[in-house]
Amino acid sequence: MTVVLENVTRVVGAIPYILVSLFAGMYIDRWDRRRTLIGADLLRALTLVIVPLLLLRGFNLPLVIALAIVLPSFGRFSRPHNGPACRGWLGQMT
Numbered sequence: 467m468t469v470v471l472e473n474v475t476r477v478v479g480a481i482p483y484i485l486v487s488l489f490a491g492m493y494i495d496r497w498d499r500r501r502t503l504i505g506a507d508l509l510r511a512l513t514l515v516i517v518p519l520l521l522l523r524g525f526n527l528p529l530v531i532a533l534a535i536v537l538p539s540f541g542r543f544s545r546p547h548n549g550p551a552c553r554g555w556l557g558q559m560t
Contacts, residue, residue: 486539505543506544
């Protein structure tokens with residue numbers, strides 16, 4: 467049963483990479499890079515802070531599945547920007 471639950475979590479975790487990436491790329495090109503990168507990273511950090519607090523109440527499979535969708539979804543908005551945005555900021559500092 468544990469193997470099945472692990473595989474379900476992995477499959478559900480792949481959904482953001484397939485679905486959200488299509489829309490994230492479109493919006494990333496239109497939005498301000500810096501704000502998008504900071505906003506996505508702050509949402510991911512907030513989610514990661516909340517997770518241990520929620521799991522203190524006990525293991526909850528729907529919560530784990532929701533996190534497997536939410537965290538990569540926010541990551542889709544920050545990962546494409548990491549390279550170009552950081553290079554641009556570093557170029558401004560030198």
